[in-house]
Amino acid sequence: DPIIVHPDVRRNLMEQKSFIEGARGFIAWAAVLLDKAKREGDKNAEGIASLLIPVIKGYVTDKGFEYTVNAQQVFGGHGYIEEWGMSQYARDCRIAMIYEGTNGIQALDLVGRKLAMNGGKPMREYLNLVQSFVNEEHAEDFKTDFIAPLKKSIEHLQTALMFFMENGLKNPLSAVSGATDFLHLVGLVSLGFIWSKKAQSASEQLKNSPNNKKFLEAKILTGSYFMHRQLPETKLRLDRVLTGEKQVMSLAANQF
Numbered sequence: 078d079p080i081i082v083h084p085d086v087r088r089n090l091m092e093q094k095s096f097i098e099g100a101r102g103f104i105a106w107a108a109v110l111l112d113k114a115k116r117e118g119d120k121n122a123e124g125i126a127s128l129l130i131p132v133i134k135g136y137v138t139d140k141g142f143e144y145t146v147n148a149q150q151v152f153g154g155h156g157y158i159e160e161w162g163m164s165q166y167a168r169d170c171r172i173a174m175i176y177e178g179t180n181g182i183q184a185l186d187l188v189g190r191k192l193a194m195n196g197g198k199p200m201r202e203y204l205n206l207v208q209s210f211v212n213e214e215h216a217e218d219f220k221t222d223f224i225a226p227l228k229k230s231i232e233h234l235q236t237a238l239m240f241f242m243e244n245g246l247k248n249p250l251s252a253v254s255g256a257t258d259f260l261h262l263v264g265l266v267s268l269g270f271i272w273s274k275k276a277q278s279a280s281e282q283l284k285n286s287p288n289n290k291k292f293l294e295a296k297i298l299t300g301s302y303f304m305h306r307q308l309p310e311t312k313l314r315l316d317r318v319l320t321g322e323k324q325v326m327s328l329a330a331n332q333f
Contacts, residue, residue, distance in 0.1 A: 080151075086151055089147045089148075089150055089151050090151065091299070091302045091306070092144060092147060092306070092307065093144045093147055093148060094299055094302075095272070095299050095300070095302045095303035095306075095307060096140055096141075096144050096268070096303070096307065097141075097144065098275075098296075098299060099268035099271050099272050099275075099300075099303055100137050100140070100141070100268065102268075102271040102272075102274075102275055103129075103133065103137070103264075103267050103268055103271050104133055104137070106267075106271060107126050107129050107130065107133055110122040110123070110125055110126040110129075111123075111126045114126060121198075121199075121202050124194065124195060124198055124199030124202060125199050125202055125203050125206070127191060127194065127199060128187070128191045128192075128194070128199040128200060128203055129203075129263075129267065131183040131184070131186045131187040131191060131260065132183075132187060132260055132263045132264045132267065134177045134178070134180070134183045135174075135180040135183035135184055135187075135257070135260045135261075135264075136260055136261050136263070136264025136265075137264065138170070138173040138174045138177075138180060139174060139180055139261070140264070141170050141173065142167070142170045142171050142173070142174055145163075145166050145167050145170040146167060148163055148166070149163045149164070149167055180257070180260075181256070181257060183260065184256035184257040184259065184260040185253060185256050187256065187259065187260050187263070188241065188245075188252055188253060188255075188256040188259055188260075189249075189252075189253065189256070192238075192241065200238070204231070204234070204235070207227070207231060207266065207270045208231060210270065210273065210274070211224055211227060211228050211231065215277075216280075219276070219277065219280065222276075222301050222304060222305075223272070223273040223276055223277075223300065223301070223304055224273065226269065226304040226305060226308050226309070227266075227269045227270060227273050227304070227308070229311075230265060230266045230269050230308050230311040231266060233262065233266075233311040233312055233314070233315040234262055234263065234266050234311065234315075236315055236319075237255070237259055237262055237314075237315050237318045237319070240252075240255075240318060240319055241259075241318075244321065248321075248322070250321075250322035250325075250326060251321035251322045253322075254320075254321060254322040254325040254326065255317060255318035255319075255320070255321070258314040258315075258317040258318050259314070259318055261310070261314050262311050262314040262315060262318070265307070265308055265310055265311050265314070266308075266311065268303060268307075268308075269303070269304060269308045272299075272300035272303050272304060273300070273304075275296055275300055276296065276297045276300040276301070279293040279294075279296040279297050279300075280293075280297060283297075
């Protein structure tokens with residue numbers, strides 16, 4: 078049998094596939110927002126794009142490296158040697174987490190600058206955009222598979238934002254200690270939104286035309302994997318944000 082019969086190999090491949098296809102859609106969405114800002118003078122699009130740029134630089138490169146390592150794992154021991162090329166991919170992806178500025182700095186930019194930009198308007202516009210999609214009319218099976226997980230992830234994001242609003246000004250360390258987790262939270266919600274839009278489009282195309290049936294079905298199933306197997310990570314990220322700075326800052330420097 079080929080190794081793809083094994084569930085853990087499939088898990089590795091599905092995590093890579095669902096992240097990569099979602100991340101490409103996420104980056105394309107940001108590019109469209111930048112085009113709208115530049116060519117149409119759309120200030121809301123410019124604000125959302127500015128908000129998302131550190132997320133693209135940080136979340137996408139963090140996870141991109143993680144899933145490159147997963148790709149090595151699929152090869153077994155051969156993933157570590159030069160013959161198949163995976164070790165070179167791992168080195169190439171690793172530098173992406175550093176050379177646009179370390180991803181911790183991207184997280185600080187998001188929490189320390191972008192959230193407060195224009196009185197918080199870009200984040201409000203971002204949430205309104207995603208929430209408006211959630212509130213649209215959807216088929217029951219689509220609600221179960223996509224809208225319900227997306228709605229829960231938005232609630233986690235809103236709870237994290239409330240924590241920052243209530244604690245960040247009087248104790249900035251409580252906010253910046255959770256900055257990386259918040260960056261990943263926004264990234265996860267963004268990919269959940271993108272996958273929901275992609276699955277909606279694929280479903281409509283399946284109804285209207287039998288062309289590309291396998292391709293479109295694969296899109297929906299891959300999106301469903303992300304929504305149910307990866308998007309729940311928003312709860313983990315929220316729990317970390319809510320701990321504040323206590324555990325992060327507790328050790329004295331000479332105790333390290």
